[in-house]
């Protein structure tokens with residue numbers, strides 16, 4: 001068996017490939033960006049041909065000998081929707097990206113007729129343009145001839161995982177895994193099958209849907225021509241679920257938070273889906289082989305690291321994201337200044353699309369340092385909002401938080417996070433947990449790794465941040481944040 005697992009990490013702005021060895025170390029990697037296409041305000045598309053080309057290029061760049069490879073695992077940007085021709089493989093339209101809002105009005109219609117309750121019951125999701133279902137309906141309704149061809153069985157729909165597997169296997173496999181299916185708004189997470197009532201309401205013919213698979217299983221082999229030999233494709237999961245798997249968050253109650261552009265927190269809730277009374281999403285975490293489906297609660301925060309980019313690019317208060325740490329650490333506190341980064345509204349748990357950014361609590365002595373520090377603190381406060389919602393929903397108390405993503409290098413942010421949660425924050429040695437999770441899923445299916453227990457044993461702590469703040473101070477700072485959020489809410493409403 002080869003010495004490495006090839007992990008394909010197809011993200012929103014770039015395609016990456018990483019080779020992992022048996023110890024879970026990244027030994028080689030490559031990354032290529034691709035175009036973001038904005039045909040109209042609020043619309044976001046990708047060219048599927050570019051997604052495939054960049055993904056194949058980075059994979060071929062790091063694979064020098066197919067005998068090195070034991071298997072391939074895939075993680076991907078979730079919800080992004082492609083429809084292609086089953087004979088030619090040609091997409092009928094650009095991919096509609098998860099951020100695209102073109103189907104918002106259709107979602108409002110579904111809500112007005114109360115169909116959002118059916119969607120929530122079957123899929124665990126709020127009815128939103130974010131998910132794939134309405135995007136599929138839009139393509140069938142707006143691309144000439146698409147509906148007839150779909151009904152005749154000529155077209156295939158897939159999220160990016162499906163599209164990559166189709167291309168990797170030369171059209172032999174049209175499949176998706178249950179974690180990606182759970183983000184389509186078409187999948188019944190309780191029964192583990194496509195939801196007939198939702199397909200009917202959205203007028204989506206079953207013939208275009210991929211077959212469902214677990215997240216860890218040998219699905220098939222790549223076309224020999226791609227890497228010089230057929231390589232088993234053996235694992236796939238949506239990026240946030242893959243990151244949770246890569247963090248070895250295998251016990252109910254274990255939670256990871258990814259600090260990137262936004263923050264995505266997932267709490268493992270075991271083999272039972274927990275419905276949320278606090279506006280979190282219920283989603284499939286993963287399914288390993290013939291084992292039971294595992295579920296998670298998810299909180300999505302729109303602005304996290306992106307607010308630091310805003311400090312750098314729009315406000316010019318810092319020269320680099322890294323500088324935020326030194327500036328924030330240079331003062332004892334933000335002196336009562338709060339920044340609410342509701343630039344595009346607020347996600348979980350508020351879901352307030354009319355909230356807007358605000359800086360409150362300014363005094364004559366407030367300056368650059370207070371604003372920079374307040375921005376980093378806001379990332380931690382938003383995370384606290386989601387943690388509180390998760391604890392209320394799950395009845396589980398968070399004991400430690402495992403973190404990953406680009407912003408976790410910021411020690412100030414990590415310490416403040418521990419302080420404001422009153423919970424230990426654990427930063428692992430490998431922060432490429434998305435790609436690692438996909439590798440683990442593929443390695444489990446092929447005997448490269450023997451068990452989740454073995455994988456959990458590989459998880460290595462790089463640094464732990466212990467809460468050092470008094471309970472009084474924690475409560476008083478967080479109460480200030482909650483008042484600041486109130487000032488920012490419903491701002492853009494008439």
Ligand code: ADP
Pocket residue numbers: 259260261262304305306307308309321322323324325405406407408409410
């Ligand atoms: P994504 O996968 O969403 O593109 P990454 O996980 O690559 O994001 O993280 C990039 C984000 O992390 C950027 O928004 C950037 O502003 C933020 N970031 C990077 N370094 C730091 C730092 N030292 N302090 C705070 N934020 C940082």
